[in-house]
Amino acid sequence: MNLFDLTGKVALVTGSTKGIGEAIVHRLAEHGAKVIVSSRKADVCEKVASDINKERGKEVAAPIPCNINYKEQLEQLVAQTRAKWGKIDVLVCNAALNPYYGSSMDIPDDAFDKIMDANIRSNHWLSQLVIPEMKGRKDGSIIIVSSIGGLRGSPVIGAYCISKAADMQLARNIAVEYGPHNIRANCIAPGLIKTDFAKALWENPETLKRSTAGAPLRRIGEPDEIAGAAVFLASKAGSFTTGQTIVCDGGATI
Numbered sequence: 001m002n003l004f005d006l007t008g009k010v011a012l013v014t015g016s017t018k019g020i021g022e023a024i025v026h027r028l029a030e031h032g033a034k035v036i037v038s039s040r041k042a043d044v045c046e047k048v049a050s051d052i053n054k055e056r057g058k059e060v061a062a063p064i065p066c067n068i069n070y071k072e073q074l075e076q077l078v079a080q081t082r083a084k085w086g087k088i089d090v091l092v093c094n095a096a097l098n099p100y101y102g103s104s105m106d107i108p109d110d111a112f113d114k115i116m117d118a119n120i121r122s123n124h125w126l127s128q129l130v131i132p133e134m135k136g137r138k139d140g141s142i143i144i145v146s147s148i149g150g151l152r153g154s155p156v157i158g159a160y161c162i163s164k165a166a167d168m169q170l171a172r173n174i175a176v177e178y179g180p181h182n183i184r185a186n187c188i189a190p191g192l193i194k195t196d197f198a199k200a201l202w203e204n205p206e207t208l209k210r211s212t213a214g215a216p217l218r219r220i221g222e223p224d225e226i227a228g229a230a231v232f233l234a235s236k237a238g239s240f241t242t243g244q245t246i247v248c249d250g251g252a253t254i
Contacts, residue, residue, distance in 0.1 A: 003237035007032035010085040011234060012077070014068055014126070015095030017044040019195030020145060023223035024092055024230045025061065026052060031231055035061045036081045039095065068095045068122035069114075078129045087137075088130045090234045093123040094145040096163075098197075104158035112159050119163035120170065127174055127185075135181045143233050144171050145226070146187040148249045164189070168245045175243030184242035188229045191249025193221040216251035 011028045015021040017039040025035045029052045037049040045063035052061035062084050066077040081088055096119045100111040123144055134140025149157060150164030167187055174185035192201055192211055202208045202220050212218055229246050232238045247253055 001236070004031050004231055004235045006090075006231070006235055009033045009089040009234065010036075010081070010087050011090035011092060012036045012038070012081050012088050012126075012130070013092040013094060014038050014066070014077075014122075015145075016092075017041070017048050019197055020190065020193060020223045020226045021092075021094040022048055023227035024094065026055070027224065027227040027231050028090070028092075028234060029056055029060050031235065033060070033090065033234070034085050036077075036084070037061055037063045038066050038077060040065060040067050068126075069117055071125055074122065074125050074129060078126070082133075087133060089134075089137075089139065090141045090143070091126060091130045092143045092145070092230060092234075093126055093167075095122070096145070098157060098160040100159060101156050103155065107159055115159045115163050116166075119160070120166045123167060123170060127170070131174070131178060131183065134183045135178065138182045140178075140181075140183040141234050141238070142171070142174055142183065142185040143230055144168075144185070144187045145230075146171075146189045146245060148189045148191050148247060148253050150187075150189060150245075151247070151253055171245070172243045179242055184233070184238070186233050186238070186241060186243065187245040188226055188233070189245050189247045189249070190226050191215065191221060191247075191252045193223060193226060195223060212250070214252055215249065216254070219250060221248065221250055 011033045016025045042065040049061040049063040066073045144167045146167040147164040149161035171185040171187045201211045
């Protein structure tokens with residue numbers, strides 16, 4: 001048996017049209033899963049799904065656009081996933097935002113609310129929507145893409161860090177409550193990864209050098225290096241791992 005074989009599994013991945021999320025849907029499909037590609041824009045969802053289907057030589061990816069800030073859209077996302085592939089075995093909550101950079105004492109209320117709503121509440125809602133069927137099957141894996149920001153304070157992205165710490169606790173709570181039903185919940189906490197989201201920290205060579213100077217590996221991470229952790233947590237290989245935060249940061253936090 002291949003411990004990483006995902007044949008027969010269906011994975012719903014939010015924020016999966018670029019960066020870490022895009023790498024995750026590609027790699028889950030590569031290991032045999034059927035995947036839902038989802039973000040706000042329909043055209044980019046369609047492109048990523050089409051790219052995956054061309055790679056695999058058959059239809060294993062379907063696009064479903066969704067704005068995670070609206071519960072009714074999340075409900076439609078889940079309903080359409082079930083209509084397309086029949087079930088949801090793996091939920092990957094990757095979509096997140098950070099509209100504010102600066103002191104937490106100065107953050108506008110609407111920016112704080114946006115961060116908490118997108119980075120915590122939407123993950124809570126999605127989990128609520130998929131857990132009943134996972135409970136019925138006695139099988140399921142929920143993966144939340146958090147951040148090493150959730151493990152330490154920050155003078156400039158404090159609210160974002162608070163939201164990412166809350167995601168770690170959300171995973172722990174789900175793991176405790178639904179572990180008896182063989183539902184696992186975990187977080188992945190990436191460090192600095194080469195994505196558009198973190199472009200300001202790596203685009204300039206001097207900035208990149210400063211950004212990676214404190215990490216033992218002395219380099220930036222690649223999206224696939226996070227996707228590998230998602231494959232592990234979604235597969236049989238990760239079947240005894242739950243309630244954990246897997247840090248993938250080149251050693252930055254040590």
